[in-house]
Amino acid sequence: MPDRDDGPLIGRDRELAELAAIVEMAEHGPACVLICGDAGVGKSALLRAAARHGRRAVRLTSDAESATVLEQLTGDGPVLLLADDLRPEALLSLTETVCHASTGRVALLAAARDEAVPSGLSSAVQRLYLRPLAEDDAARLLDAEFPATAARDRRDILRRAAGNPLALRILSDPGGQVPAEFTQRVRALPAPTRWLLLHAALADDAEHVGTLTEAAQCSPDLRDWEPAERAGLVTIHRGQVRFRHPLLRAACAAGRSVSDVVRAHHGLASAVGDPQRRVRHLTESTTGTDEPVAAVLEAAAEAAMSRTDFFQAAEAFQAAAERGAGEKAALRYARATFAAHRSGHPEWAIELYGRAADADPDPDAAGVAAYGAAFSLVHTVQPWPAFELAARAIRRGPRDRRVTLMLAFVAANAAFYSGAAAHREHLPHLLARAGDDDSPPPGRELIPPLDDTVIRAAVLAVSNPGRHGQSVDYPRPAGSRPADLLHMAFTGTMAFLRDDSPRAANDLRVVFDASARSDGIGSAVSSCHLMILAMIDSGRWADAASRLDEAERLAAVQSVPVLRVFVPVFRTILRALRGAGPAAEPDPLPLLTGTSEIETLTQRAAGLTALAAGDHPRAYSHFRRMFDEDGEPQHFFFGPRSLPQLAMTAARTGHLADGQRILDRCRAVAGPAPTTRMTMLLAHAGALLDETERAGPLFEDAIEDPERALRWPLEFAEAQLNYGLWLRGRRRTHEARAHLLAARDVFLRLGAHAHADQARRSLPIGLRPAGDPAPRPDAFTELTAQKQMIARMAAAGMTNRQIAERLFLSPRTVGSHLYRIYAELGVGTRHQLRTLIETGG
Incomplete structure (x- = not known):
């Protein structure tokens, strides 16, 4: 197997940082580290990566040089010595020379297998034990080097390689x-x-x-x-x-x-x-058609399904189908498709669906296969084909109405991802085909018992949230059986669509955690994105971050495209909301045609990042892209829930009329009875866009119900902050103080440090709580010359972009400077900045 070098070193960030620190130590004197580990674990690759940190690297393949030679090598600067796979006695001699006989600036990085580490090694030699890769890092390496590995083989390769990179490469390579x-x-x-x-x-x-x-x-x-x-x-x-x-x-x-x-x-x-x-x-041990063996395999698959061991069930159903024929084979392929989806292997499920379709199953079996394949298409970010597949299976007329209901639910999921009005309008017609007969066809039960009312409500809520979103409450199931978790997935989805963020977070968390622990990863994938959003909305940011870590691991191990798309988007949103300073520029995020949910959330992430950097024009451009030219939300649900950010940036950048037009369209989308959350957001956005005294009552409408502060703490506190700023602008400082302090406390509890700093700085100095620092008289003069120039331009009314053009900087850099200037001066607005400069203080 040839050396693999110069590529990214996956899963070794901690070890590489330790070696980089050793290399830095060579600036002051000799340093020595020995990397130990099994054959193929990546010792040589780690050495090569570490060598890129050294100014001069010398690779040793024979006995060590003498101390005199080392002194000569290090005369002009530090030297990095790389010793890979030396004989134990040579390695012992080299480490002794570097650690005890050399006074030069040299770092020795040596590698040896565990069994080849010489006895009597000096205690001055640091040891770095390189262990196998974690499962998710091994999966990332597999994807990087063998991206075409079949889903069914992938799991077995990862298990047999046990985190050893060399084993992973050999087992993945057909010619290995x-x-x-x-x-x-x-x-x-x-x-x-x-x-x-x-x-x-x-x-x-x-x-x-x-x-x-x-x-x-x-x-x-x-x-x-x-x-x-x-x-x-x-x-x-x-x-x-x-x-x-x-x-x-x-x-x-x-x-x-x-x-x-x-x-x-x-x-x-x-x-x-x-x-x-x-x-x-x-x-x-068997091949070809063999119905007795196929029957044994099918029975084993049924047993695995009852244990929620969906991967083994899919394998056994597939094997049974391959050894059977006719209608039985078609049904087994169909059930294999369903099980592969539930196991969290979407590409495998799509492949099995092709076999099921070729076997021409009856409408019920075809519906079961289409359910698994359509959900898998959603999980591979293909909502339009998913919707068409589910709709086509419903039109075939399954006899079991539960199959039709499940197909309608997956069609609703596809419609939610696509955001397409045509999809949502068609959902009631698909649902109507389920009929009212609750009895399955005699002789078989392909779908577990379901709560008809909950499924219908969830599908209708996607079709028209304004009309069907406010439904009756549904009790949680008492158990944790697959049917109970499926029921809770429906109730959690319903809660999300009704803006009941706390319940959505709780119900979907139970589904996600239980599914991730078992082999029902498909349910975890389905519930993940709504769960994370509900946690963010309800202020459970630590929970959201923890589940994002698990989702990132699942995305790597299971190779699930939709998680790979969502995880960086949600991390960017959390980073922007939490940032103690300007949020980092997000990595390039995908804009996928036909998935307005992902497109809208991506624009929201980029807009929040720009907003945290103080770049209102760029923030407005991102929030504006969440709506079409006429002001219609690109995504019926997520667009309206970014209205306050759109309104604030529109007001700051002179786009009030456009912002008002979008607000009017969102009011129409919300319907005559919007949710409590949407009532708050609509009022808040309306106040931000109103330059008259009518804004005051709108702010009061937004924060009139204290219950909202418990359910959507960030959005409520943002409304309080902006109301406090509005009151202060009208010199109603004592009224402003209560709202600014309350908002600051919520921001601090959430960890929204930038928001908290803004609320604190916006308090009039005389009304700040005891212990809050006041601006020092000489603070402005202590700024750098560039910062003073930027502050004066901002105080004069220039925008970030105008300042950037004048100083040959980027608007984001200007925003970052202004953020730090505000913090150093203890001010919160450009008006306060202008006052401070004009008064000389």
């Missing part, structure tokens, strides 16, 4: 060869031992050594295992066989004939007690 150092150690063993090791390599790690011995028909006294233990290939502890390296497992199967492998699987299928493990070996 196990290095000779591993295969030769296996070939040196007696034939009975090699036969036992083949069974161990094909079996699950949990299999007992006695079971493996029985399957291989070897001596029951375990004598045939002893050569492998003495050679250091495996350990046997408490009946469990463990390979010392993942490539040793691969070496045990390398070079074996197909008949040997099939025979070993057949023996394991006969000896293994666990039904699911037996099914896997049965699958690998």
Whole structure:
């Protein structure tokens, strides 16, 4: 396997930072570190990456130079010595020379396998133990180097590689060869031992050594295992066989004939007690049409479904379909599609749907397959094909109305992603095809019992939130069975659409956590984006950040495109809301045609980032893109919920008329009975766009209900802050103080530091709480010359863009400077800045 260098080093940020610190130490004297780890774990790659931090790097491949040579090398500056895979005695000599005989500026970075670390190594040598990659980092490496790996193979490769980068590459590459150092150690063993090791390599790690011995028909006294233990290939502890390296497992199967492998699987299928493990070996030991075997596999799949082990269920259903024919094969492919979706492998589910469609299942089975495939299309960010697939399956007329209801629900999900009015208008017609008969067709039950009322309400709420969003409340199920979690997914979705953010966050969190712990990852993916948004809206930012970490791991391990899209968007939103300073420029975020939900949230993330930097023109441009030329929201739900930000930036940039037109359209979208949250947001935006005294009553309408502060703390506090600023502008300072202080306290509790600073600075100096710092008289004169110039231009009424053009800077840089200027001077607005400069204080 050739060296892989100069690419990004995945999953080694901490180790690389430690090595970079060692290199920096060489500025002051000798430093030495030894990287230890198994073969193929990435020691050489880490050395190469660390070498890029050194001014001069010298690679050593033989015995160490003398102290005199080292002194000569370091005369003109620090030197980085790289020693990779030296003999133990040479490594010992080199470390002794660097640590004890050299006074030059030299850093030694050496690498050695655990078993090759010399005894007697100096205590001055720091040791860095390089361990296997975490599962999500291993998945990222797999995607970077072998992006076309099939979803079904991906999970097995990650399991067998066990985080070892070299093993991952060899197992992923169809032409990959196990290095000779591993295969030769296996070939040196007696034939009975090699036969036992083949069974161990094909079996699950949990299999007992006695079971493996029985399957291989070897001596029951375990004598045939002893050569492998003495050679250091495996350990046997408490009946469990463990390979010392993942490539040793691969070496045990390398070079074996197909008949040997099939025979070993057949023996394991006969000896293994666990039904699911037996099914896997049965699958690998049979080929072609075999209905008795297919029936056994189908029964195992049913058992796996009842345990919510959806991955194994999908594998078993697929294997059963491949060994059956006709209507039975079509139904099995359909159920495999459903199970693959629930396991969180969308690309696999889409592939299985193609096989199910080719087998031409009946309308009920076709509907089950279409449900799994349509949801998988949503999870691969293809909502338009998803909607068409679900609608087409409904039009085929399933006899089981529950299949039709589930298809209507996935169509509603696709419509929510696409935001297309045509999709939402069509939902009631699809729902009407479900009819009222609650009994499934005799003889089979493909879909679990569902709450008809909740599903219908969720679908109708997507079709027209203004009309159907305010429905009756629904009790939470008491259990945690799959049907209970499915019910809670519906109630959580309903709560989100009704702007009941706290309940949406709670219900969807239960679904996400339970699904992520089990093998029902598909439900976790489905609930993730609404859960995160509900947590952000209800002020549970720490919970949102924690679930984002888990979602990022799932996105990598499961290879789920929709999570890869959403996670950076939500991280950008949280970073902008939390920032103690200007939020960082977001990474380029995708703008995907036909997904107005993602497009709208992406624009919101970019707008909040610009707003945190004080760049109102750029912020306005992003918020404005959330609406079309006529002011219609690009996404019916998310566009109106950014109205206050749109209104504020419109007012700051001279776009009042355009902002008012958008506000009027959003009022129409909200309908005659908007939710309590939308009532607050509409009033807040209206006040920001009104330059007359009528703004006061609108602000009061926005904050009239204290319950809103508990349900949507950030949005309520923002309304209080802006009302306080409005009151202060009219010299009603004592009234302003109460609102500014209340807003500041909420911002501090949430961790919205920039908001909190603005609220504090906006308080008149004489009305600030005891202990708040007052502006120092000499603060302005202590600013740098550039900052003083920017402050004077801003105080004179110039916009960030005008200042940027005058000083040859970017508007974002100007906004960052102004943010820091305000903090250093203790002011909160340009008016206060102008007053401070004019008074000389």
